[in-house]
Amino acid sequence: MSCPIKQDMEQTAEIKKLKNDIRHLKNRIAELVRAEEELKRAEHELIKKEKKFRDLVELLPQTVYEMDLQGNFKFTNNYGIKSFGYTQEDLNKGVNFLQLFIPEERERVKNNIQSLLNGAKLTSNEYTSQRKDGSTFQTLFYSSPIIQNGKHVGLRGVVIDITDRKKAERELKNSRDQLRALATHLQSIREEERLIMAREIHDELGQVLTALKMDLIWMQKRLSPEQTEQLSKISSMSELVDMTIKTVRRISTELRPGLIDDLGLPAAIEWYCGEFKNRTGIICDLDLDEKEHQLEPDRAIAVFRIFQESLTNVARHAKATKIYAHLKCNDHTLTMEIKDNGIGITREQINSHKSLGIVGLRERVNPWGGKVIISGVQNIGTTVKVTLPIQAENMSND
Ligand SMILES: Nc1ncnc2c1ncn2[C@@H]1O[C@H](COP(=O)(O)OP(=O)(O)OP(=O)(O)O)[C@@H](O)[C@H]1O
Numbered sequence: 001m002s003c004p005i006k007q008d009m010e011q012t013a014e015i016k017k018l019k020n021d022i023r024h025l026k027n028r029i030a031e032l033v034r035a036e037e038e039l040k041r042a043e044h045e046l047i048k049k050e051k052k053f054r055d056l057v058e059l060l061p062q063t064v065y066e067m068d069l070q071g072n073f074k075f076t077n078n079y080g081i082k083s084f085g086y087t088q089e090d091l092n093k094g095v096n097f098l099q100l101f102i103p104e105e106r107e108r109v110k111n112n113i114q115s116l117l118n119g120a121k122l123t124s125n126e127y128t129s130q131r132k133d134g135s136t137f138q139t140l141f142y143s144s145p146i147i148q149n150g151k152h153v154g155l156r157g158v159v160i161d162i163t164d165r166k167k168a169e170r171e172l173k174n175s176r177d178q179l180r181a182l183a184t185h186l187q188s189i190r191e192e193e194r195l196i197m198a199r200e201i202h203d204e205l206g207q208v209l210t211a212l213k214m215d216l217i218w219m220q221k222r223l224s225p226e227q228t229e230q231l232s233k234i235s236s237m238s239e240l241v242d243m244t245i246k247t248v249r250r251i252s253t254e255l256r257p258g259l260i261d262d263l264g265l266p267a268a269i270e271w272y273c274g275e276f277k278n279r280t281g282i283i284c285d286l287d288l289d290e291k292e293h294q295l296e297p298d299r300a301i302a303v304f305r306i307f308q309e310s311l312t313n314v315a316r317h318a319k320a321t322k323i324y325a326h327l328k329c330n331d332h333t334l335t336m337e338i339k340d341n342g343i344g345i346t347r348e349q350i351n352s353h354k355s356l357g358i359v360g361l362r363e364r365v366n367p368w369g370g371k372v373i374i375s376g377v378q379n380i381g382t383t384v385k386v387t388l389p390i391q392a393e394n395m396s397n398d
């Protein structure tokens with residue numbers, strides 16, 4: 001028989017252990033209850049957050065979508081469903097991503113998705129999309145891969161309807177093209193009128209003045225040397241007529257330098273530089289390609305007018321003492337460069353919409369795909385560089 005005291009002691013130890021176990025269990029249960037509450041709270045937060053994002057997505061006036069790698073939609077906001085002309089029911093039955101594009105675009109869409117999944121940088125892509133009823137509209141897709149557990153499982157993105165923007169762009173381009181065409185048209189009318197005026201002044205006025213001069217000589221010959229008063233009058237009249245003849249020549253040449261038509265562009269430029277130096281005192285150092293090049297009159301006059309306007313700008317704004325200009329031609333392109341050693345045009349002046357003279361310079365050669373590039377360095381000077389295709393086949397109109 002065991003000793004009753006020992007039995008008591010053993011029971012007490014067991015009760016103690018049991019109590020201890022119960023306390024541990026209670027703590028564990030309390031911990032589990034807390035964890036469950038925490039989980040519920042987190043779940044609730046998650047639902048709240050998701051609702052917040054869904055509400056925001058539904059508010060967006062653009063399409064938001066998610067799809068799997070086979071192109072099946074997993075989510076689309078109501079705006080998206082409507083703008084592509086589908087219903088939620090259609091979507092539940094199954095609509096494939098490629099159905100959102102006209103057939104001609106689908107290969108490009110597939111390639112773009114593939115390069116996105118291959119790690120290409122995220123960019124936007126413009127497509128012609130199609131609605132359920134087959135009508136089309138212009139869209140811009142921004143997409144990015146959905147990654148789960150390190151693997152691509154689909155794509156999500158935003159689609160913007162850019163039909164209005166495209167229309168506005170087209171209208172803007174049309175009106176710009178029209179304005180350019182109008183400017184070119186006005187320019188050519190102006191040149192035609194100048195040509196007519198130059199001829200009229202030269203031929204009509206010039207002839208009358210020459211006749212007057214001859215009449216004066218006739219009178220002079222018929223007067224006796226004693227008629228000094230009359231002779232001196234005739235001499236001063238003759239001088240006046242000579243001056244007027246010169247003025248008429250100058251005006252008609254400035255209106256349309258006949259040299260361009262008769263002797264070509266280099267000769268006209270050389271003549272203009274001489275005139276310019278006499279008027280302004282600014283030296284113009286010329287390097288002209290003497291090679292005979294077939295530049296049609298319209299292009300030659302355009303280059304000459306650019307030269308004239310550039311030199312006028314130097315005289316008016318540059319505070320320069322010297323100009324260096326060269327004119328070169330190869331079989332395809334004419335290049336002209338006019339450099340001055342003045343204060344230098346600024347970037348703002350080059351790009352200002354108020355610089356109409358500069359706008360005019362560019363427009364002069366634009367109809368033939370020519371370019372005028374202007375640059376300036378402060379207190380070093382300004383450079384105007386012109387390139388112009390010589391042949392008609394180089395024509396472009398950008
Ligand atoms: N060679 C130059 N050196 C320094 N500044 C220049 C030069 N050419 C042009 N500029 C600056 O650029 C501005 C714009 O030139 P632009 O030819 O367009 O107009 P403008 O000569 O003032 O007037 P216009 O319409 O009569 O030609 C000028 O007002 C001037 O400030």
Ligand SMILES: [Mg+2]
Pocket residue numbers: 309312313357358
């Ligand atoms: Mg000017």
